[in-house]
Amino acid sequence: MSLGRIARYLWPAVPVLIALVITGLLLVVFGVSPQAGFGAMLRGAFGDQSRVLSVTAFWVPLALASVGLVVSFTAGLWNIGVEGQIVIGAIAASWLALKFNFSGPLQIIFELLAAMIAGAIWAGVTAFLKTRGKVHEIFGGLALNNLAIIFTNYLISGPWQPPEGGTFRGTVPFPTKALLPLYGDSRLSPISVVMVIAAVVIVFLLLRGSYWGLKLKALGKNPSSAFLLGVSSERETILALMFCGALAGLGGAVRVTSWFDSLRQSISGGIGYLALLVVMLSAFRVLLIPFIAYFFSAVLNGSITLQLRTQLHSSLGGILTGVLVLMVLLFGELRQLKRFSEGRVSSRPDE
Template sequence: MRDTRTNRILFQIGAILFALIVTTLVLSLAGAQPFAAYKYIMLGAVGSWDVVSNVLVSWVPLLLATSGLLVTFTVGLWNIGIEGQITLGAIFTTWAMRLLQDSGWNPSLILVIAVLAGMLGGTLWALLAGALKTFGGVNEIFGGLGLNFVATALNIWLIFGPWKRPGVASMSGTLPFDRSLWMPIAAGSSRLTPATLVIAIVGIIAVYATIEGTYFGLKLKAVGRNPKSAYILGIPTWQHMMASFAICGVFAGLAGAVQVTAVYHRLIPSISSGYGYLGLMVAMLVGYKASLAAPVALFFAALNVGSIQLPIILKLDSSLAGVLQGTLVLFVILGQGVRTKLLKKTKVSS
């Protein structure tokens, strides 16, 4: 087998088909009608302006998380700790808003400061994972997982403790911020905030441009391909790893800030909404290529939002979206593995 663009695409299509077949089988085994399920997911994602705007609301933090992860993946790092970085971003944003909400300052200024604070929070938490890796020899996967738990614990402690509502500790989170401190919502929508859309789109373009079009991006790639060779060629390896952690942290923090200022308008226990893990899946699915991240993240967001129709109309569990997303990633990676093996065989035999 030859390494051509055509067979690469064929393998990807095959993976998607396999994923669909498996999900269809799962649905059939559960006694559901698979095609009705697909239809309602689609309608639930594109059937009206309301649901489309919901998809976009979900797309923004997912795309931000994915954008950050593309940078860490470029240097060969698995930044599992992104969930915690999103959480810390949300915590720092909430902190800034709590400090400033009664200051009488212009709400736009408060929002800008809060978002910057979120970026700082995400960055610091990511640098902690990076420092553990670089100076402590802790694999970033384990370090990140540990830091995720710490971030969750910190978040819950704040919600149920120092930042609780007067007299009440509630899973529904801290007291919502005044409407004047909500990210401005687009006319005709209940929750779509144009400012965050712009942030996400600029973000992914910046990541694409940095990785594909700058010397710094080239160096990140070199470290990712072969850290030892990169080091020998004079690229300071650990500094680039730390830089990639910091950049990913900025994006994760932004995602957290968006969750607080534009989606929930308060801090809630599961403020990251799992976008970090979902972002990992998107990044893996697109083969770590920034050019494909936006549409695939949009597809994942659509699946998430559309699947809400399943319990309402078909009385099915909405976790089906997760099954489809998971199998997609599995089969695409499996497809890549099989393809690489076949290519090796061809090389050896020729």
């Protein structure tokens, strides 16, 4: 076996190793041995059944938002607004849970639908600002994220404040029939896992075999030639973002109807931004999304246990995933790296 081939097989392990070494060093600097630190994280993620269920419950909205982002990234769009789309979906589901009373399972079905519609509309605003107002979707989305969070805080401390008043933490708990049915006393709803699987299959088929998927790819690869082929960039931009927004909104509904039982202050708490990292790591391959999202969920849940055990700030998990994604972005794809070193000769024609 040639050295090149060995390198190609081992290559994916390198970014993981670098991320572990850097976080390990940080642990040492802060006076915790890496074995104890990583051990606490591992036990925090997979130590017993309840922890595994917790990791899985956290994974659901992350995976839903990530799957949605594959669609918008395929169309070449930077949907940073996914965070706000999760939040607005959570608000819409809460609105139905608090203010309406439908019979039987209709209640939860309408909540989920409302969340998807709200997420799609919120993403549609970003899309409209982009196509009609020439506001880049990064800025439009980011502003709308903050507005969605401010709106949540307004609702919790104002109109939807619990009658006993001022905790500013969240609304009153929803009635049981407004919540997703949970597995045992965990925060995981088996139905929500089905949603993830369905979303992965739909998006996989959509991008692989549908005409719309083809149009999105054309738009993402080369907007101007896509236009010449008759692909309406405005229509496809709006639809791709709204599709992502609907899945993100659904994730928000899962947050309020299973992870929590009410609308809370940081209802998403950065799941959307995390989803962007998941998708970057997957290189836009939708079948990889569930696994990467699960890894991220385990790291984050593990780092919360780390904080409880060692008093170290739980952002260590974010550092681990961040360094990992950075390394893969910079040095991933061995082939591309190789092509670059060949290209270096021609990039200095003046020498």
